[in-house]
Amino acid sequence: MIGPGGSPTQSLDRAMDLLEVVVGHSGSGITLGSLAAIAGLSKPTAHRLLTGLRSAGMIDYDAPSRLFFPAFKLFSMGQAASARFDVIPLATASLDRLAEETGDTVFLSARSGDFAVCVARRTGSFPIKTLALDVGDVRPLGLGANGLMLLSSLPDEDVERNLERHRLALKPFAQADAESLRRAVAATRQEGYAFSDGMVVPDMCxxxxxxxxxxxQIDATISLAAISSRLQQPRRDSLVQQLQQEVDTIERQMRDRADAHCV
Structure with a gap:
């Protein structure tokens, strides 16, 4: 537990832990008491760190309900990260094609620091919708296929740092413990794509x-989500190939744009 005299690094880690818990309760909000209990902090320490996060514009506080929520700044940070290479407009046609051709739900996510931000979504025609992510949702790296792909692209030391920093946010997910994610990172690097089987929502892949x-550097991902029966082999390999074809198209457009700026 870090008191007022704690080191800046320790205080930052504690603040990040609290931020991740707030993000994990973005839909319902969370009280100071619950935040302190989950993070293993005293209420005064948690309140001090939360005040800093509010001052930085990272979280909001709803006084009538006494609940903390993520602030819009987190979404804007994700937008800024994706704007580095203007991926959203370049990916629009690919997202539309994938949703139409597969019938499944397609997501575009961008990395913002230690988080993956959903920046676009297209819903296919298949009757059972997989809407586990809304545009603007923020998740720690490692959680879900998008987060796993982004985490796997980092050096090993950064992977370990992320696993430690996000330990509280990942704790509720049975397949997201540190050892399971290390194995998933290794598999993702070997296969060239990330596969999440029920990690976030049961029976969804x-x-x-x-x-x-x-x-x-891998700064963004395209993913496709569906009920488990629709992502079994051999269809999974076929879908991965479709995703890769669209990624190749996006990356080619990015190179063309970069070349044009250099002329």
């Missing part, structure tokens, strides 16, 4: 492929 920005 997702596959994700990374989009490389101008610096060759």
């Amino acid at each position: 997702a596959v994700a492929v990374g989009i490389r920005g101008p610096g060759s």
Whole structure:
């Protein structure tokens, strides 16, 4: 537990832990008491850190209900991250094609620091919808196919740092403990795509492929989510191939745009 004299690094880690818990309760909000209990902090320490997060514009506080919520700034940060290479307009046609051709739900996510932000979504025609993510939703790296793909693209030391930093946010998810995610990272690197089987929503699966920005770092992903029966082999491999074809198209457009700016 970090008191007023705690080191800046320790205080930052504690604040990030609290932020992740708030993000994890974005729909319902969460009280100070619950936040302190989940983070293992005293109420005064939690309140001090939350005050800092509010001052930074990262969280909002609803006085009548006494609940904390993520602030819009988190979404704007995700938008800023994706704007580095203007991926949203370049991916629009690909998202539309994938949703129409597969009938499933397609997501575009971008990395913002230690988080994955959903920046676009298209819903296919299949009767059972998979709407686990809304545009603007923020998740810690490692959670779901998008987060797993982004986490797997990082160096090992950054993977470990993320697993430690997000331990509280990932704790409620049975398949998101540190050892399971290490195995998933290894599998993702080997296969070239991320596969999430019921990690976030039971009986729902997702596959994700990374989009490389101008610096060759994977900064965004396209994913497809469906009920588990629709993501079994051999259809899964076929869908991954479709995703990769669209990613190739997006990356080619990004290179063309970068070349045009250099002329």
